[in-house]
Amino acid sequence: MKSAFYTLSQIVAELGGEWRGEDISIAAVQPLADATADHISFLANPKYKADVADSNAGAIIVSQKMADEFGGRNLIVVQDPYLYFARVARLFSPIQKAVAGVHPTAVIEPTASVPASCEIGAHVYIGGNTVLGEGCRILAGAVVEHDCVLGNEVVIHPNAVIYHGCKLGERVEIHGGSVIGADGFGLAFTGSSWFKIPQTGGVVLHDDVEIGANSMIDRGAMSDTVVGQGTKIDNQVQIGHNCQIGEHTVIAACAGISGSTKIGSYCIIGGAAMFVGHIEICDKTTIGGGTAVTHSIHEPGHYATCYPLQTHKEWARNAVHIRHLSEMNKRIKQLEKTLETIQSVEKNKE
Amino acid sequence: MKSAFYTLSQIVAELGGEWRGEDISIAAVQPLADATADHISFLANPKYKADVADSNAGAIIVSQKMADEFGGRNLIVVQDPYLYFARVARLFSPIQKAVAGVHPTAVIEPTASVPASCEIGAHVYIGGNTVLGEGCRILAGAVVEHDCVLGNEVVIHPNAVIYHGCKLGERVEIHGGSVIGADGFGLAFTGSSWFKIPQTGGVVLHDDVEIGANSMIDRGAMSDTVVGQGTKIDNQVQIGHNCQIGEHTVIAACAGISGSTKIGSYCIIGGAAMFVGHIEICDKTTIGGGTAVTHSIHEPGHYATCYPLQTHKEWARNAVHIRHLSEMNKRIKQLEKTLETIQSVEKNKE
Amino acid sequence: MKSAFYTLSQIVAELGGEWRGEDISIAAVQPLADATADHISFLANPKYKADVADSNAGAIIVSQKMADEFGGRNLIVVQDPYLYFARVARLFSPIQKAVAGVHPTAVIEPTASVPASCEIGAHVYIGGNTVLGEGCRILAGAVVEHDCVLGNEVVIHPNAVIYHGCKLGERVEIHGGSVIGADGFGLAFTGSSWFKIPQTGGVVLHDDVEIGANSMIDRGAMSDTVVGQGTKIDNQVQIGHNCQIGEHTVIAACAGISGSTKIGSYCIIGGAAMFVGHIEICDKTTIGGGTAVTHSIHEPGHYATCYPLQTHKEWARNAVHIRHLSEMNKRIKQLEKTLETIQSVEKNKE
Known part of the structure; x- marks a missing residue:
């Protein structure tokens, strides 16, 4: 798939923008420093303007503002070079579609529903009454327990685990080793020991949610833990039971969100940020990496605290x-x- | 299992307490805000007293102190409403027993001992000389290496891994993706590279220990890493080699405990708390979330430090x-x- | 393997040093406090000198400086007792070699190349065009996707996942549950949602790299994420896309390194240390546990900050x-x- 070539005019025909210079053939996207004659690169931040002169890239994606400064080069001129670069990269690496078929070592319980369009890898296990949408890819060693519902084109990477009763929307992607729907951490003290509170809620991941590797989203205690549409979660993120995460929020690696916390939409949560439970973070809040969020935030803005680095x-x-x-x-x-x-x-x- | 109904009098017959009002049938436990006519809810914290008036719950679990304030409602009056709620929830969702049988895709080495009462899921691997107790549930894709000993009714969730030579007591539960008994991080510097110190100890998890998803408990370097009876560990907790964790301690998600550290009994460790190695934490110590524990604690109490949140x-x-x-x-x-x-x-x- | 006995003279013949006292037979290495008559122990830190008197160890590894103080004991006198202890421990617990053979439940795609000297465990999956070196051990449930290259004697522990297109050098060891080569966290904002940037680079782990349990090393966005020769990484470490880690660096558990950060050689990174992205840490830098590294470090030294512990x-x-x-x-x-x-x-x- 990566072997396809696109000329600048073909790229512009697909994705918009305006090309200038020679209509050369492009084999791949590369950063300015690594690009050679059949690569296209991009300049998103004017700070790196000087790197363009040093780059061997065959063509460069630039903003209207910067275009005139690079008269001698082959360009694609667009409004948002970074987003355009992402779309060009996707052109060269299209989303992998399911290769329909069930591997002979996969185990699908008789009451599960798996459309013929799905790709079910080696040693996959799919539990009873679980329903998959069209074109799902469940890769080697992944486990989807009973009573789950997966939308169309869901991708579950190797050895990830979906506990029973979880709902995943369309195009949800779960990376290797992640665990969705394990029991929340609910305990009542008897005076001498801890009595486990049954965790009978589920997990709902709405359309286009992506979860990185080795992340965990716990099932709710009684109601569900919910992640809203388009929210992207990185590796090794812990989301406790009954959390409600809004739409189009991004959560970077190693962040931890304690139970029953609500995070709004269009938030940006930095790596290793930690949230206490039962608080609310309003929409469009940015939290810096490593910040301990110890109370609710009602005012959008950029919150970021950490102990400053010294010897x-x-x-x-x-x-x-x-x-x-x-x-x-x-x-x-x-x-x-x-x-x-x-x-x-x-x-x-x- | 969740479809059973219990009347208030049946609940009280099972679990004690006193019921008042009408002896209605209850279908499930729900929080005050979500409960409807056939749900039972609870009031544990007097702070939420006002929510009772707004709740459509058919019945409410309350303390003796509060009971008289809710004269018109169906009540169960008990000493500890939160613990009682947990027990009622368990009544509606009893612990799942093993469905005896070995899935045809499971691999059990001939020298392993697996009683007929155990449930062994698809693609499970059980190594040589490993001995399981009665009624264990080893779920899809889980791996228990050679020379392990598991007590009765141990539950290993999908894709968890128990390295060789670990001992798990009765009713121990390990959630998906957790790794018990990987090598501790022991290295000696040769002057130009790192020489790995063989990790020949094991891991001992005593009765009723629960470990969340994607957590790790490393094997000891020479002697064992030990977790005491009834201790509950959340997701993504790292416990280094040769740690000794006491009994009935709870450790919330994302906590990390460096090697050879001793934590007492009845401690409460907040999420993302981090412990340096070779220190001792006395019994009944509470550590707040995100706290860096850099030295031993000899005085029980509540320790909690983190950088305060600001813009x-x-x-x-x-x-x-x-x-x-x-x-x-x-x-x-x-x-x-x-x-x-x-x-x-x-x-x-x- | 652990049942072998070595006399002091045999140990010295293998590993150098000088033995004194009686040429007794040793069955195992043990710490001073636990050792009995057929154990050898060691004194690395003069601080614990007094413990030698109390120890029942049959023999003790000591430095030249300390040797004369323990005239009555059986000794091995060496330059670096800790490193020597590690080597003796390895003598008693040699690195486990592959037991050649492919388990009948393993799935190896026809275009993969797996030498007969390899040990391929139950329910392993090896994808197309993947090439393994001699004597690799791929243990139960591990997944190595397509187009990977593994050097000789690589060990992949149970349920670890190597995504497609990764390169692992000789003797690389990956512990259970780790995920190598999942997509980096690259997103471009469209104005209303997040567009995923294809992650088309790979991961290169050079010779003798070891990765603990449940760690993650993301594939690069366009070029590779690289870990240098001899670097040792503990459990639950997150390394973002396009990071470059030098040689013989150690990274303790729970550390997180954001994308495109460069860490030098011979660095020591403490547990739970967190690095922002796009910075450079020079060779021979030590970072204390829990430290937030928010900018580049150009001067080798010991950097360590955390909020001090209090009630x-x-x-x-x-x-x-x-x-x-x-x-x-x-x-x-x-x-x-x-x-x-x-x-x-x-x-x-x-």
């Missing part, structure tokens, strides 16, 4: 005072008070 | 000073000294 | 001031200014 020696010298900031504040207050007294005494003298 | 702009303005707290402290000291001198000079003048 | 009560009292450090700094400046004025006024009076 260990510097840190040791400074960190000791963090434990005494309250006293430090009192000492400053005392100084202010004393100075005020001195000044007023001076004034009285005058 | 990125506010953070940038403040964080720069953290790197200079030591200087800030010196400046305050200097001010105090100067003021003292001024004051003593003034005094001398009087 | 929740103390933290609450102090943390509030972190949000106001900038104001606190202004107040100190004001005090300094005022005092200066007072002092200069006083001076003028004199």
